[in-house]
Every structure is written in C-alpha cells, then in structure tokens.
Amino acid sequence: MGWFSSEPQAPAAPQASSDGAFIAPDRTSRAACWESRDAFFQCLDRNNILDAVKDKQLADQHCGKEDVEFGKNCASSWVQYFKKRRVVEYKKDQTLKQLQAEGAKPLPEGVALPGPGSGAR
Amino acid sequence: MSRTASVRWATASVVRTLRNELPTTRIASRAFQSKSAPSPCPHSASPQPLSQRTLPPAPRPQHLHLRDRHFSSTARSQKYKTVEQAESRYRSGPFSWAAGVLFLLSGAGLIVYFRYEKARMERKRIAEATKGIGKPKVGGSFKLVDQDGRPFADERLRGKYALVYFGFTHCPDICPEELDKMAIMIDKVKETSGNVMRPIFITCDPARDTPEVLKRYLREFHPDIIGLTGTWEDIKSVCKAYRVYFSTPADVKPGQDYLVDHSIYFYLMGKLRTSGTPGVNHPSWPPPGPIVESKGSRLHADPEGDFVEAIGRNFSPDQAARVINNHIKDWRGTLDKN
Numbered sequence: 001m002g003w004f005s006s007e008p009q010a011p012a013a014p015q016a017s018s019d020g021a022f023i024a025p026d027r028t029s030r031a032a033c034w035e036s037r038d039a040f041f042q043c044l045d046r047n048n049i050l051d052a053v054k055d056k057q058l059a060d061q062h063c064g065k066e067d068v069e070f071g072k073n074c075a076s077s078w079v080q081y082f083k084k085r086r087v088v089e090y091k092k093d094q095t096l097k098q099l100q101a102e103g104a105k106p107l108p109e110g111v112a113l114p115g116p117g118s119g120a121r
Numbered sequence: 122m123s124r125t126a127s128v129r130w131a132t133a134s135v136v137r138t139l140r141n142e143l144p145t146t147r148i149a150s151r152a153f154q155s156k157s158a159p160s161p162c163p164h165s166a167s168p169q170p171l172s173q174r175t176l177p178p179a180p181r182p183q184h185l186h187l188r189d190r191h192f193s194s195t196a197r198s199q200k201y202k203t204v205e206q207a208e209s210r211y212r213s214g215p216f217s218w219a220a221g222v223l224f225l226l227s228g229a230g231l232i233v234y235f236r237y238e239k240a241r242m243e244r245k246r247i248a249e250a251t252k253g254i255g256k257p258k259v260g261g262s263f264k265l266v267d268q269d270g271r272p273f274a275d276e277r278l279r280g281k282y283a284l285v286y287f288g289f290t291h292c293p294d295i296c297p298e299e300l301d302k303m304a305i306m307i308d309k310v311k312e313t314s315g316n317v318m319r320p321i322f323i324t325c326d327p328a329r330d331t332p333e334v335l336k337r338y339l340r341e342f343h344p345d346i347i348g349l350t351g352t353w354e355d356i357k358s359v360c361k362a363y364r365v366y367f368s369t370p371a372d373v374k375p376g377q378d379y380l381v382d383h384s385i386y387f388y389l390m391g392k393l394r395t396s397g398t399p400g401v402n403h404p405s406w407p408p409p410g411p412i413v414e415s416k417g418s419r420l421h422a423d424p425e426g427d428f429v430e431a432i433g434r435n436f437s438p439d440q441a442a443r444v445i446n447n448h449i450k451d452w453r454g455t456l457d458k459n
Contacts, residue, residue, distance in 0.1 A: 022334070026341060
C-alpha cells in the first residue's frame with residue numbers, strides 16, 4: 001500500500017492496544033480529520049448545500065472528491081456526526097440571529113449554573 | 122495668689138467651657154475675649170498648680186465639671202497660644218483637608234471590602250446551594266481503575282479539590298477541545314493555588330477506553346490528568362452519581378464504531394475531609410481509619426467532600442481557573458499540597 005506511507009495518519013488501520021481495545025485517534029489524526037472535514041464543508045458552502053446526508057446525491061455530485069477524503073481521514077461515526085452537526089449548528093445560528101433581531105440579549109460569558117433560590121438574579 | 126491671676130483663670134475656664142457649648146453662647150465668649158485677648162493666656166503654658174484650685178472663685182454649679190475639663194484638656198489647650206486661635210479653629214468647623222481625605226479613603230475602603238464580601242458570599246451561596254441536605258446531590262463513592270490499571274476509589278480524592286470531566290477517547294471534537302481547556306485550567310490553578318487539585322477524566326465508554334487507550338490519549342493533554350475506567354456497570358453508576366447523561370450501549374463488539382452522548386461539564390469537587398482536630402495534616406491518603414467529620418464548622422466547601430460547582434462550556438479556561446482559584450481561596454481548612 002504505497003499511499004499508506006505518505007499518509008501515516010490514515011485511520012483505516014486503528015492500532016490495537018495491548019489490552020484489547022483500539023487506540024483512539026491522536027492529536028495529529030484528529031487534526032487531519034478536521035482539516036478534511038473543513039475542506040468538505042467549504043465545498044458544500046460553495047455549492048449551497050446544507051445537509052450532506054439529506055442531499056447526498058447533490059453533495060456527491062459537487063463534492064465527491066472531498067467527501068471521499070473526509071471519509072478516509074475520519075471514522076465513519078465521526079463523519080455522520082459532523083455532517084449532522086453542521087445542520088444543527090446552522091439552525092442554531094439562525095435561531096440566535098432571529099432572537100437577536102427580536103431584541104434578545106445574550107447572557108454574559110461565564111455565567112454560573114442557576115442554583116436553587118437564585119431566580120431573582 | 123493675686124486677684125488678677127484668679128480672674129484670668131476663671132476667664133480661661135469659661136472660654137474652655139463655652140467652646141463645648143452651643144453657638145448661641147458665642148457672644149458671651151466674645152465678651153471675654155475682648156478683655157483677655159491682648160496678652161497670651163498665661164496658664165496655658167503649664168497646668169494650673171494644685172493650690173489654686175482651693176482658692177476663690179467661689180464654687181459654682183459647674184465647678185466639678187470645670188475642674189475635670191481643666192485636666193483632661195491640658196494637651197489640647199496647649200495647641201492654641203491665644204483665644205483667637207481657639208476661636209478660629211471653631212469657626213472653620215469640624216471639616217478639614219485631613220478629615221476629607223480620611224473620609225474618602227475609608228469610603229473607598231468600605232466599597233472595596235463590600236464588593237469582595239459580596240463576591241465571596243455569592244461563591245459561598247453557590248457552594249451551599251449545590252449541596253444537598255445530608256447527602257450530596259452530585260458525586261458519590263466509586264471504585265474504578267486508573268490508566269495504569271491500578272484500582273482508584275473515591276477515597277483517593279481526599280485532601281485536594283478535584284476537577285472531574287466525563288468524556289470518551291473516540292470523541293470527535295468537543296472532548297478534545299474541553300481537555301485542552303482543562304490543561305490550561307490545571308496550569309493556571311497550579312500557578313495560583315499550588316498543587317491542590319486533581320484533574321480527573323472519567324470515561325463514559327468503558328468498552329473502548331481501556332487503561333492503555335486512556336493513557337495514550339490523556340498524555341497528549343496534560344500529564345497530571347488521571348484517567349478512570351471500569352466495567353460498564355461501574356461507569357454507569359458513577360455517571361448516575363454525577364448526574365451525567367449516559368447512553369453507552371452495554372454490549373458493543375470490539376472495533377465497533379459508535380459515538381457516546383454525555384454531559385459536558387467540569388465538576389469541581391471538594392473532598393476535603395478534615396479530621397476531628399482541624400489544622401492537623403493527614404499523614405497519608407487515604408487515612409487508615411474512619412475519619413471524624415467536623416460538622417458545623419466554619420468551612421463552607423463541604424468537608425464531607427462533595428460537589429462545589431459545575432463549570433460549563435461557556436467558560437473560558439481563564440474564567441474557569443478564576444472560579445476554581447476563588448473557591449480554593451475561600452477554603453479555610455487544610456489542603457494536601459503534595
């Protein structure tokens with residue numbers, strides 16, 4: 001497998017640990033995964049595709065190459081997670097924008113969890 | 122004793138008395154002043170000889186009072202060479218630059234103090250509010266295994282604060298981000314408060330997170346982090362104790378690819394049990410025998426060792442470290458600094 005040596009972080013072969021499990025992706029392989037994810041999402045952005053799961057055909061058509069690269073660098077559960085998260089994040093942003101337009105103010109950063117009896121704050 | 126001397130004495134006494142009376146008596150005071158003003162008051166340089174007190178003027182109703190004032194105000198009367206000086210001191214009123222500065226300084230001091238107290242009370246309130254009655258609401262005993270395969274029970278958390286985070290090593294993005302934040306928090310707390318906090322990572326995914334997997338994963342973040350794993354049942358019960366949402370399936374095949382949903386809070390715990398005699402350092406952790414709790418002490422991070430505060434994702438590492446450092450600062454009991 002010639003391409004393996006040029007891409008040592010390919011997740012295709014997760015390393016087994018001595019106690020019977022698989023070693024989790026390390027920092028470099030995470031970075032590689034995130035990078036290919038960002039490349040794929042940028043391609044989706046360029047083509048106005050939001051949901052790569054629902055609009056799979058469209059995504060394959062425009063960003064097939066990036067999707068393959070994405071799948072190569074990330075575990076399939078991560079790929080599914082990131083694709084779904086993209087939609088959730090988008091909806092969250094839209095809701096926040098809508099709330100802001102309606103005059104809602106964000107909570108200051110670092111606000112503690114409200115405890116019992118702190119309703120008056 | 123001449124007559125003039127006794128008159129002068131009387132004059133000075135009356136002026137002194139008037140000084141302490143209402144402004145309406147000023148006129149009377151001025152009448153005396155015009156008489157005695159030209160010459161410096163002779164008696165003011167030294168206390169009146171005792172013999173003079175027995176001589177006339179004849180006793181008056183205020184006699185006793187005058188005598189008392191005479192002796193108690195000796196130092197003060199020495200400041201003014203003339204009655205005018207004393208008068209002008211009165212005309213200027215009780216305000217002066219010194220008094221103004223003192224007023225402002227004490228005012229500013231009080232504001233600073235009250236702000237500090239308010240922040241402290243707020244932290245205390247959080248620490249108290251998150252504590253249940255009798256039993257802690259968050260946290261509890263557990264028996265797990267650390268990343269070196271050694272048993273690790275909750276007893277080992279004693280003596281220091283603990284920063285507990287739940288996650289799993291195959292976590293796509295949030296756990297690594299949070300663990301990077303945790304590493305910054307660890308260093309910042311260490312820098313400010315010393316080695317008084319144990320960072321703990323408890324996996325929610327025991328099937329995949331064996332000790333070795335945890336070890337290789339955590340060493341990329343911070344060498345201090347203690348990684349804990351265990352059986353599915355053990356992990357489920359510790360997640361329940363910490364109110365962590367736990368969705369890991371019980372039967373996963375080796376190599377299966379899945380994600381785990383979990384709550385993403387840092388739990389600051391204070392398992393700071395004190396022995397019956399506060400201030401005595403514990404020689405070893407865990408101590409061999411049962412520990413006598415100091416109930417009802419002034420310590421407000423609970424000595425039973427429980428939940429202090431949850432720190433969410435909205436906190437930056439700096440803010441989180443500040444919150445932790447402040448709680449540590451509030452703690453009045455002993456802390457294991459080794």
